[in-house]
Amino acid sequence: MTMKVGIRQVDGVTIVDCSGRITLGEGSVILRDTVRDLLSKGNKKIVLNLADVNYIDSSGIGELVSAFTTTKNQGGELKLLNLTKKVNDLLQITKLYTVFDVKDDEAAAVKSFK
Amino acid sequence: MTEQRVSYTMDSSLETIDSAEQKATRIATDLGFGDDEVMQISMAVREGAVNAVLHGNAYAPDKKVTLAFEQTGGDLIITIRDQGPGMDLSRIPNPLAPENLLKTSGRGIFLMRSFMDVVEIRPSKTGTELKLIKHVHGHTADGKEASQ
Numbered sequence: 084m085t086m087k088v089g090i091r092q093v094d095g096v097t098i099v100d101c102s103g104r105i106t107l108g109e110g111s112v113i114l115r116d117t118v119r120d121l122l123s124k125g126n127k128k129i130v131l132n133l134a135d136v137n138y139i140d141s142s143g144i145g146e147l148v149s150a151f152t153t154t155k156n157q158g159g160e161l162k163l164l165n166l167t168k169k170v171n172d173l174l175q176i177t178k179l180y181t182v183f184d185v186k187d188d189e190a191a192a193v194k195s196f197k
Numbered sequence: 198m199t200e201q202r203v204s205y206t207m208d209s210s211l212e213t214i215d216s217a218e219q220k221a222t223r224i225a226t227d228l229g230f231g232d233d234e235v236m237q238i239s240m241a242v243r244e245g246a247v248n249a250v251l252h253g254n255a256y257a258p259d260k261k262v263t264l265a266f267e268q269t270g271g272d273l274i275i276t277i278r279d280q281g282p283g284m285d286l287s288r289i290p291n292p293l294a295p296e297n298l299l300k301t302s303g304r305g306i307f308l309m310r311s312f313m314d315v316v317e318i319r320p321s322k323t324g325t326e327l328k329l330i331k332h333v334h335g336h337t338a339d340g341k342e343a344s345q
Contacts, residue, residue, distance in 0.1 A: 107247055108211045140243055141308055145301035152299055169236065176311050177304055178293050 086110035086136075088117050096193045097126040098164075102135035105143030114143075118150040118161070127159025128196045132189070134165035139173060151183060160184070164192050204265035209254035209279075217246035217264050221275065224266050228273060228333065237312035238273065238331055244305040245277040245327045253279030253325050275329040283320035 086103040099117060104110050114131075121129055131150070139147075147163070154161040162184040166174065174180040186192035205220065207213040221242035225235040246262065254260035260280040267274040290303040297303060310316045315330035 106243075107214060107251075140240065140247070141302070141304040142247065144304055148299055149301045173308075177307070178298060182298055 086113050088113060090117070090121070093189070093193050096128040096130055096196055097121055098130045098132055098189070098193075100132045100135070104138040105136055105146060106138065106140045107142035111142050111146040114146050114150060118153060122154060122157050122159065127154065127157060129154055129159065129161045130164050130186070130189070130192050131161065132164045133167065133170055136170060137167060139170050144173060144177060144179065147183070148179065160196060162186055162192055162195065164189060200267075200269050202265065202267040204263060207262045207264060209250045209256050209258065209260050209262060211250070213250055213262055214243060214246040217262075217277075218243040220264065220266070225273065225331075228268060230273075230331070230333070234331065238275075238329075241309040241312045241316075241329050242275055242277070244309050245275070245329060248284070248305055248327070249277050249279035249281075249325070252284065253281030255281065271333045273331045273333065275331075277327045277329070278324055280324045283322055284318060284325040286318060286320060 086101060086105055086109065088102075089100040091098050091100070099121070101114070105114055118129065129150075131147070151161050164186045166185060166187075171180075174183065174185070184195070186195065203224075207216065218239050222235055222239040225238040230238065242264075246264070249262045250256065254262065257280075263276070263278040265276040267276070289306055290297050290300070292298070292300065292304045292307045306316070306318070309329060313329045314332045315328070317328040319326040319328075
C-alpha cells in the first residue's frame with residue numbers, strides 16, 4: 084500500500100493524516116512534498132497523524148527527521164500523533180522518541196502549540 | 198529440520214527492494230517465525246537491499262543484487278550481495294550519537310543489527326556481501342537446541 088495523505092485544519096493547526104507506508108521512494112517523497120508545500124503556504128503548526136502508517140523504514144525515519152528540522156528551521160513546529168506500536172518501537176530504538184514531540188490525543192496535540 | 202536454500206538475482210531498482218522485503222516476509226512466515234520476528238527479518242532484508250541497490254550498485258542497470266535465503270540447523274541465513282565498490286566500514290556512523298540523532302540517513306545497518314542475531318558485512322573491490330542470521334526460537338547458532 085502506497086502512502087496517502089489527507090490535510091485538514093483544526094484551530095490554526097494543520098493535521099496531516101498519513102496512511103500506508105513511509106518508505107524509500109514514493110512514500111518518503113509524498114511526505115517531503117507535503118510538508119514543504121505546507122510550509123511554503125505559511126502553515127507552520129503541523130501535526131503528522133501516523134495512526135494509519137503501518138510500516139516505516141530507515142528512509143522514512145530520515146524523512147520524519149527532515150520534516151521536523153525543516154519545519155523548525157522555518158520557525159515552525161512539527162509534532163507526531165497516534166504512533167502505531169511498530170513506529171513507536173522504531174522511534175524508541177533510534178532514540179528519536181526523545182527528539183520528537185509525540186502525542187496520543189489530537190485535541191491535546193492541537194492545544195500544545197504556542 | 199530440513200535444509201533449504203533459494204537465491205534470486207535482481208536488478209538494481211526500487212522494485213528489487215520491495216520484492217526482497219516481500220520474499221523475506223513470505224519465507225520467514227513459512228518457517229514459523231512469529232509476527233514480530235517476521236517484521237524484524239523483513240525490515241532487515243529491506244535495509245540490506247536498500248544498501249545494495251543505492252549505496253552499492255548505485256542503481257546501475259548493469260549491476261545485479263543477489264539475494265539468498267538458507268535454512269540450516271536452527272538458523273535462517275540471508276545473504277545479500279552487490280557489485281559496487283565495496284562498503285567503507287570505517288564510515289558507518291553511530292546513529293545514536295547526539296551529533297547524529299538529527300541526521301536524515303545512516304540508520305539502516307543499526308536497524309539490521311537491532312533486529313537480527315548476527316550481521317556480518319564483508320566488503321571487497323567487487324562488491325559487498327551482507328550476511329543476516331536469525332536464530333529460530335529455541336536454537337543456538339550451531340543448530341543445537343538451546344537450554345532455557
